[in-house]
Amino acid sequence: MNSKQKILVFLHLFLVISQITAAVFSVLQRGWWAFQFYTLDSNIFSAITSILLIWSLLTKNLISQKIHNLRFYSTCCVAVTFIVVVAILIPMFGIDSFYEALFYETNFWHHTCCPLLNIFSFIFLEKEKKIQNKQILWAVVPTFIYALVAIVLNLLHIMDGPYPFLQIYKQGFLLSGIWLLVIMTLVYFIAFCLKKLNDITNS
Numbered sequence: 001m002n003s004k005q006k007i008l009v010f011l012h013l014f015l016v017i018s019q020i021t022a023a024v025f026s027v028l029q030r031g032w033w034a035f036q037f038y039t040l041d042s043n044i045f046s047a048i049t050s051i052l053l054i055w056s057l058l059t060k061n062l063i064s065q066k067i068h069n070l071r072f073y074s075t076c077c078v079a080v081t082f083i084v085v086v087a088i089l090i091p092m093f094g095i096d097s098f099y100e101a102l103f104y105e106t107n108f109w110h111h112t113c114c115p116l117l118n119i120f121s122f123i124f125l126e127k128e129k130k131i132q133n134k135q136i137l138w139a140v141v142p143t144f145i146y147a148l149v150a151i152v153l154n155l156l157h158i159m160d161g162p163y164p165f166l167q168i169y170k171q172g173f174l175l176s177g178i179w180l181l182v183i184m185t186l187v188y189f190i191a192f193c194l195k196k197l198n199d200i201t202n203s
Contacts, residue, residue: 005057008125012050015114015121019047022109029106036153036162038084038146042077043110045142046118049074053126068129069138072198075122076139076191078115083190084183085111092164122194127202131195139191140184147180 001009023044026034034040049070056067063071085101093101102112150166153159161167165179 001057001061004125005061008121009054009057011117011121011125012054015117016047016050016054018109019043019050019114022106022114023047026106026110036150036159038077038143038150038163039081039107039110041146042074042081042142043114046074046078046114063126063128065129068126069131069135071122071126072131072135072191072194073139073142075118076187076194077142078118079190079194080143080183080187081111082115082119083186088165089163119194123197124201127198130202131198133195136188136191136195139194140187143187144184147183151176151180 023034023040026037026040049067052067053063053071056063090098090101101107147166150159151168154161154166154168157169165171165176165183168176171179
């Protein structure tokens with residue numbers, strides 16, 4: 001392995017340990033209901049793709065196209081986590097929620113540190129392959145599935161939120177549909193930007 005690949009292995013080993021440890025603490029605090037949060041699910045997805053990246057580098061000395069695509073999807077998901085917290089949830093709950101949302105306990109790892117490190121890694125270090133344009137739509141799929149399942153569970157009163165814009169029984173179908181459209185557009189835009197930035201550093 002070259003020096004860049006070694007940095008990747010150590011960085012993603014750190015990410016896996018951080019994300020899984022924070023996930024364990026989240027489950028201990030909230031029970032299995034912790035998995036209703038997109039934050040936890042996206043970070044676990046990210047940790048899985050980091051494990052695949054490490055395995056690929058250690059065994060094949062390269063990152064395969066399939067693993068690179070999966071890294072793209074998961075990086076989009078954790079980027080969504082960070083941006084939704086900063087651009088939607090903090091303004092929604094007030095500026096006083098800034099510290100708790102970004103730096104308190106497991107939020108520091110799942111909302112801030114790990115998403116930003118994943119974005120940095122994907123843009124600047126994971127440059128062995130290029131992402132095709134059609135993968136941008138695939139990057140939206142995990143978030144769409146989460147939103148669809150969450151809305152149905154809210155509609156059936158099995159789950160409450162956990163985010164205000166998913167509470168379809170409180171805000172109605174129209175507003176929920178608008179929120180879903182806004183979030184999906186945001187995810188697509190994030191995926192588009194990540195691909196373009198990866199292309200620029202890959203050229």
